[in-house]
Amino acid sequence: MDSLIPFTTSGSLVDCVDRKMLVILRDGRKLHGVLRSYDQFANLVLEDTVERIYSGNTFAEKWCGLFLIRGENVVLLGEIDLDQEDDVPLQQVDFELLDGHHRHEAAEKRHRDDTKAKVLFEQKGFCREGGEGDGY
Amino acid sequence: MPSRLSFQKSLPLSLLNAAQNKPMLVELKNGETFNGHLVNCDNFMNITLREVYQTNADGDRFWKVKECYIRGSTIKYLRVPDQLLDVVKDEQNRAREANRSVRGAHAGPGGRGRARGGPIARGGRGRGRGI
Structure with a gap:
């Protein structure tokens, strides 16, 4: 039945409506929420959204509510299996507790990536990266 | 649906x-x-x-x-505010009701009202229109 629907944004996402989804943005943000609608640009409406951050074997959530995401910024959209969601061997902690740590790790990663890009450009003959999320 | x-x-x-x-x-x-x-x-x-x-x-x-x-x-x-989704839904329902009562008045009982249901009931894939 589903094979009758052509592979378009609309065709692919129609079954995801009203499901709990994970959205990863180009800036690395991970959002969990219920997909309420979308359009041909993959602009998304997410309800009851939480932002999740991870560090080591812990994670934290921050309530964000109703989101309208511009499709360009979406890297990945995946359905969350509600039956297996809680089986993940990670421990939930306070957002404030993890936030500083997470920012620090993100800054470190940015620094590492910059260094890597610099070496690749100056010594290995690669072109220069364009900036944030260029790897996507 | x-x-x-x-x-x-x-x-x-x-x-x-x-x-x-x-x-x-x-x-x-x-x-x-x-x-x-x-x-x-x-x-x-x-x-x-x-x-x-x-x-x-x-x-x-x-x-x-x-x-x-x-x-x-x-x-x-x-x-955007969380309530917005409910507000939009309410407005649509109200618009639909208004639309229905206007049509009903013109078509008379059992006139066009039934015809509207036709295409949806016939739709083989059961997905509604437009996708």
Whole structure:
């Protein structure tokens, strides 16, 4: 039945409506929420959204509510299996507790990536990266 | 089925349209955020906000702006009030009811009212229209 629907944004996402989804943005943000609608640009409406951050074997959530995401910024959209969601061997902690740590790790990663890009450009003959999320 | 139908109408840009005069937070691709009330928007997602608090990407500097225009292509996401989805749904229901009663008055009982149900009942895939 589903094979009758052509592979378009609309065709692919129609079954995801009203499901709990994970959205990863180009800036690395991970959002969990219920997909309420979308359009041909993959602009998304997410309800009851939480932002999740991870560090080591812990994670934290921050309530964000109703989101309208511009499709360009979406890297990945995946359905969350509600039956297996809680089986993940990670421990939930306070957002404030993890936030500083997470920012620090993100800054470190940015620094590492910059260094890597610099070496690749100056010594290995690669072109220069364009900036944030260029790897996507 | 009802969810499919209501979803078709509250497309992301329709939701944005319905958010006029509501408070919202807009984050740009460069990380700057704008807190304000939506004045107007178009189908490119270009928007104007009033009474805006602008924050830089690091979140340590703030500006107060009376009114500003944001080009749609620079937007990363918008955060809108949670109740907005319910408001839109209510408005649609009311519009549908109004529409039905007007049609009913013209067509008479059992006239066009039944015909409307026809195409949906016939739809083999059971997915409603438009996808």
